[in-house]
Amino acid sequence: MIEKQSPVERLHLLWIALFSAGILFALRVINLQILMHSYYKEISDRNRTQIIPQTAPRGRIFTRDGTAVATSKPSFSMVYFPQEGQNLKSLEKMARALSGSLNLSIEEFRTALYKSVKGLPVKLAEGISDKNMFLISEMRTIYSGINIITESRRFYPFGAFLSHMTGYIGKMEARDWEKYSKERDYTMDSRIGKSGLEKAFEKSLKGKDGGVYLEVDSKGRLMSILESRRWQPGSDIFLTVDFRIQKAAEDGLAGSLTGKGAVVAVDPRSGAILAFASTPDYDPNMYVLGAAGPDAERLKQAPEFNCAIQGTYAPGSAFKIVVAAAALELNKIKPEETFFCPGFYDAGSRIFRCWEKKGHGNMNFLNGIAHSCDVYFYNLGLKTGAMNIEKFSKMFRLGELSNVALAGEKAGNLFGPTRRLAKMSYWFIGDTLNLSIGQGELLATPMQLAQIASAVANRGTFWKPYFVDRVADADGNTVYKEEPEILSKVSLRPSTWDLLRDGLEKAVLEGTGRPARIAGARVFGKTGTAQNPHGKDHAWFVAFAETDVEPSRIAVCVLVEFGEHGASSAAPIAKQVIEAALGDKNSDEWLVNSGEQKKN
């Protein structure tokens, strides 16, 4: 037998060694596959999945008639999954190739691609055009790891429409990141509201970002989409602004003499802003892509200046409303009292001219305000006294912020003896005369004059101007509702208000405000011309209007920069705006406030 011929026991030693090794292996396998299973399972899932954050659609912004002025649309982004064996050299090569064929800046690609060295997917480009989509799908065959995902991108369907109120969104800067990095839902790539509503309501509009879990192979190629964690859309904002009124305001400004200026329309019953236009304006869409987008050049000169709350101008004759109110309330004149206007006023040391060089002749109160006779108001001013005028302009909130919820509002400049004194300077009679017709150092914003028009319309209530009616979450539940807020009240005798209204109505019917006359409606208005030492005068028109009963439904202030004459440039715009407001049948049904406010 073989046992006698060969040392078979040695084979058995080997068998024992092998069997022991087998037991050792089995223990190892139990440890690896059963005890450590969950640990390795997690690694394996992490291995094959890449998460691409997906921006949630920002909340939409609606005007009160339900038109969306800011919405979201799908957009394509190019992402890159890090690859096995990539290095800075190969990434640099890819950056060159991509920027070369897509005709985009190489810097962006380089920065983004270099981030992928850490092994995380990066976003290379956003908002890819159809043409580039085609090019990219070709390049994907050469450079694996490049993939395209769909995202939601901010879109302003009407372009520049209402842009000074909506504001825009853009990429974060370092100081923004300091602020938002504490918030959980923000990444360095997140777009944030940079101005206007987008900034003020950033947190409501943002929504919750989602993510796509992608299965990728070891080369970073997309194999399949495992799971999409849905985003939660941001809350929608419903504005008090009316699309038609806003459109009338913007069209009016665009068609004006210079195309520059501002229109502010408020509802005197609540302070709700109905129109808010400022030109030059900008298309907020171009900010969405920022410097990487096609509008990089235009972006640099984008006019962010918001004329309606940041532009300060001498109110000119529009200020005569305040002067008249002071004179009437303080019984400094009788309405029927007349002053003769020869076309100038001799103040002794200097001649002060009326805008009508021929002179107006004898002027009583109604005619004086209707024809905006400067000489009449010189006399009125002197009788009332600069101190009183200053007091009344303060009462009418000149030099004070309206506290509208937009950044950068200017308070203008209150002008009067008290202010002069504070500056350790003297007050001259010429200053009184200048003040009486709203010139000189007095400065006001279109928003402030709209406030004054509104206060005259509702007999003394200064509302805080607001434009967000409510914020509703994605399910339609109201999460925030803005209530009208009274800033201050001016208590004048009813006869004073009546006279002011009569004067302003007469101005529209037969005076300087005739271009704003509307058949079938009562329009009360006042023109104004702000003397501009740097060029042509600015044109003002402030007005309010009602169809049959008080209170008025709209108060409007129009400013046309370098428009020369309030009557010819500004008044027609106000007319269009008022027509849009009064012609809107819904406007009466749509009442922000309950019945008690109506009585106001």
Place this chain on the structure above:
Amino acid sequence: MVFQRANLKKSRMDWALLAAIVAVLIIGTIAISSSVFFMPHQSKIIKTQIMAIPIGFTVLFAIWSLNYQVFQDQWKLVYTIMLLALIGVLFFGVVERGARSWYRLPLFSVQPSEFARIGVILALANYLDKRFGRIKELSTVLGAIVLVFPVFFLLIKQPDFSAVLVTLPIILIMLFCAGADVFHLSVILGYSLITALFPIAWTIVDLNPELRNSAAMNMFFRFSEFGINTAIFVAAVSGTAYFLWVLSRKLYAKISGVYFAGAALVIILGFLSGIMVKSQMKEYQQKRLEVFLSPDADPKGAGYNLIQAKVAMGSGGFFGKGIFSGTQSRLGFVPERHTDFILAVIGEEMGFWGTMIVMVLYIFIMRRLIFIAHIARDRFGYLTICGIFGMFMIYFLVNFGMLLGLSPVAGVPLPLLSYGGSNLVATLTAVGVAQSVYARRYALA
């Protein structure tokens, strides 16, 4: 004895062994088809596998039908053909992955080193059978080395370190099973380990520059060239051996000085030949050694492959992710997944059960081989089976050990499971020889 002669039926084929072989082959083919699913040449790989299986079984049955003793009679012919094939591949072979070890034939490629292993087993079995009377002598061991030296030389020329790594232990196992002196064997084992260890260690230090930060490692690296350092090393080893010998004398331990001198000599000779091997190695051989030591070296580090293979196995869990559903292997995270790391694919897709079934099947195959060795008709048959057993054992230990983190990473496949046409046919050839030994056993007579 565990084997009950009465259980032996008058069968000419060891059906149990064949069934186990077929089972492993089926599992392997499934795992290969799954792992190559997303690979660029997947259809070619599957085609080769499908083609190798019938060829392998044809060879298996052909050899089974022959009397294995013909290989002893014609060992010179077998040995010469083997050497010629290995020489020829150096001239006519094509280079793949750094090694010139492939004959390109019209339909497929053949790797002669895979078959050389069987040639070595047969030649050595004949030699040891003839030298059985003087098996304890050192000359027998030296003669065996002389016999297989040309094969090793030609394998290193390719260079095919994987074949060297597998063939060397087979020779030792055969010598051991033939009854060679254990002391001689340990000297050879020690010498070859040291010879191999130094170049490998130097290469590892070379591959991981951070290791050289430590003074000791840097010093060690300086020993890799002949010079004053060599003399210091030789003196240090001799001195230490002498000191230990003196120490053992003082402690009245009766250990012959020969052992100390021998140990010192083995270390010094191993060291010297290690330096020689290192200096003689051509650049491409060095490169190949690096690849062998850290397959698919990439920026993520040498450990990446092994970690990913472990992740694959571990994430499989008890029941696995399901056949054709392994994410680690199919998505390419496991390297060499259809060859050396095929076990990771099985572990991931078939889970703990799959791994255990494969392991049990291998151990069963080896158990059957031991059984066949027992019942072999003659010593040549016994020694041949010992060689085949050794071959399976080395593949099994190195590959499983590597994947389980118990042995260093080496590019060694699992026979019958890993993809590789030549390896499959060669393994089935070896199984054919085993079946032939079984068929012509004593009990049948």
